[in-house]
Amino acid sequence: MKKILLACxxxxxxxxxxxxxxxxxxxxxxxxxxxxxxxxxxxxDMEEADxxxxxxxxxxxxxxxxxxxxxxxxxxxxxxxxxYGRVDGAAVLNKAFDLIEQG
Amino acid sequence: xxxxxxxxxxxxxxxxxxxxxxxxxxxxxNGFMVALPxxxxxxxxxVIANLPFLDRLIGEEAYATYQNALGPASAATLSIMGLFVxxxxxxxxxxxxxxxxxxxxxxxxxxxxxxxxxxxxxTAGVIPTSALGAEGMFxxxxxxxxxxxxxxxxxxxxxxxxxxxxxxxxxxxxxxALIPIxxxxxIFLLIRIAFSFTAFETVQNFIYTLIQQPLxxxxxxxxxxxxxxxxxxxFWFFGLHGQIIINSVFDPIWYSLNEQxxxxxxxxxxxxxxxxxxxxxxxxxxxxxSGMTLAVIAAIFVVTKSRQLRELGKLGGPxxxxxxxxxxxxxxxxxMNPLVIIPWLLAPVIVAIVTYFAMxxxxxxxxxGLIVPWTTPALLSGYLATGNNIMGAVMQLINMAIVFVIxxxxxxxxDNQYYREEQSVQATA
Numbered sequence: 001m002k003k004i005l006l007a008c009x010x011x012x013x014x015x016x017x018x019x020x021x022x023x024x025x026x027x028x029x030x031x032x033x034x035x036x037x038x039x040x041x042x043x044x045d046m047e048e049a050d051x052x053x054x055x056x057x058x059x060x061x062x063x064x065x066x067x068x069x070x071x072x073x074x075x076x077x078x079x080x081x082x083x084y085g086r087v088d089g090a091a092v093l094n095k096a097f098d099l100i101e102q103g
Numbered sequence: 104x105x106x107x108x109x110x111x112x113x114x115x116x117x118x119x120x121x122x123x124x125x126x127x128x129x130x131x132x133n134g135f136m137v138a139l140p141x142x143x144x145x146x147x148x149x150v151i152a153n154l155p156f157l158d159r160l161i162g163e164e165a166y167a168t169y170q171n172a173l174g175p176a177s178a179a180t181l182s183i184m185g186l187f188v189x190x191x192x193x194x195x196x197x198x199x200x201x202x203x204x205x206x207x208x209x210x211x212x213x214x215x216x217x218x219x220x221x222x223x224x225x226t227a228g229v230i231p232t233s234a235l236g237a238e239g240m241f242x243x244x245x246x247x248x249x250x251x252x253x254x255x256x257x258x259x260x261x262x263x264x265x266x267x268x269x270x271x272x273x274x275x276x277x278x279x280a281l282i283p284i285x286x287x288x289x290i291f292l293l294i295r296i297a298f299s300f301t302a303f304e305t306v307q308n309f310i311y312t313l314i315q316q317p318l319x320x321x322x323x324x325x326x327x328x329x330x331x332x333x334x335x336x337x338f339w340f341f342g343l344h345g346q347i348i349i350n351s352v353f354d355p356i357w358y359s360l361n362e363q364x365x366x367x368x369x370x371x372x373x374x375x376x377x378x379x380x381x382x383x384x385x386x387x388x389x390x391x392x393s394g395m396t397l398a399v400i401a402a403i404f405v406v407t408k409s410r411q412l413r414e415l416g417k418l419g420g421p422x423x424x425x426x427x428x429x430x431x432x433x434x435x436x437x438x439m440n441p442l443v444i445i446p447w448l449l450a451p452v453i454v455a456i457v458t459y460f461a462m463x464x465x466x467x468x469x470x471x472g473l474i475v476p477w478t479t480p481a482l483l484s485g486y487l488a489t490g491n492n493i494m495g496a497v498m499q500l501i502n503m504a505i506v507f508v509i510x511x512x513x514x515x516x517x518d519n520q521y522y523r524e525e526q527s528v529q530a531t532a
Contacts, residue, residue: 013430
């Protein structure tokens, strides 16, 4: 099972993405756990995740999150703004899987 | 244009990074988050205690009894919100560094109480609740910062009592906090005593007069508000979360102004401030999210014919009702889009000015000081934020109309552009 953590300012707009990504994963028959949190909870939840994706509006948090991510040993990146705006579950899911594979 | 934008982004990104990752501002923001559920609990009961027409329905006397019965709900939370913010900040300051956070919370609270006047009109043993609300807000924030830092400094200096091996861990931990807390609180006691010899008499009075009053006076004015609104919009234009960045600086001011209005509202006096936390959250941001994009979505449904924009309207509409607008900001897109920069920057500023004068002239009611969750849909939020006043919702409706009109020509241009692209793609296919 792949565990994908999304973080934005309050976990609201990323939670829109969660639904779309879950739909896409179900379509592909992939087993996933996807959840969205507010930025102050992200570091705590990273321990349970395989990858962290950050909402583009919070991209200035990447540097800070990278420290914890390295400690926990998971990859992280900022979600592409276009995919974010379209709430494109497939594109973001692909990105998450790529990151997990690359480690 | 592109080069100019990338230069601007190079300037803004480090600012956002600094403001958002600064240790103190992070603790401040997260400290307010700790207090927020309590603040909202209190606000709900202010709303229930001030239901419209109830006094006429059940009679003046029964209404007074009813209000008295509900009073403690907000008196114990909203009116003394400073206390919870202080505990939250102290806690978060120590938590960030991996220390025992609860001690950060209590040392901040105790330091603040040491500095707080404990006498009211010659009655000793009394802490005026006003000192724990708006008036004590700034003192509380500074005290929480300083006390948490001092506590951690003394812990780092290893000024702790070392217990011999064999003593249960919990026991030695309870002692380990003893010396750092004693030293920290002693310093604050000395500060209190020192100030009692000055003309200010209390530290609270000193901070209030020299820092809080000038800052809130500045923050309650229209110019500072316009600057804050513009900065939020500019940050968002570059796809950076404007509110979270600007709020971490303005929240102490906006919440203090809010508290002043709340005490006036509950006392039935005229409300002193127009600009408050809720002025921003309800009338400037809370109409679909930053930039009041609910009006933009409405405009999309009314005038656009391109598939791209209509799809965006369907996608962004439901979220926009609850003031989540990332789909619109990134999907329209608003970020880095020179076509919409004018309405994006202009509309909220015009709305801020119109709302300010509408409230100043008494056309619309001023925010009553209660905090409405930011996800509350527009119109309902305006009604609640002004203390159950329908004119609050009317003001929001007017604001929506203003945004709608300002956006219309620019949206048309964008729509035509998308529409032509779609037609030409279809033609070649």
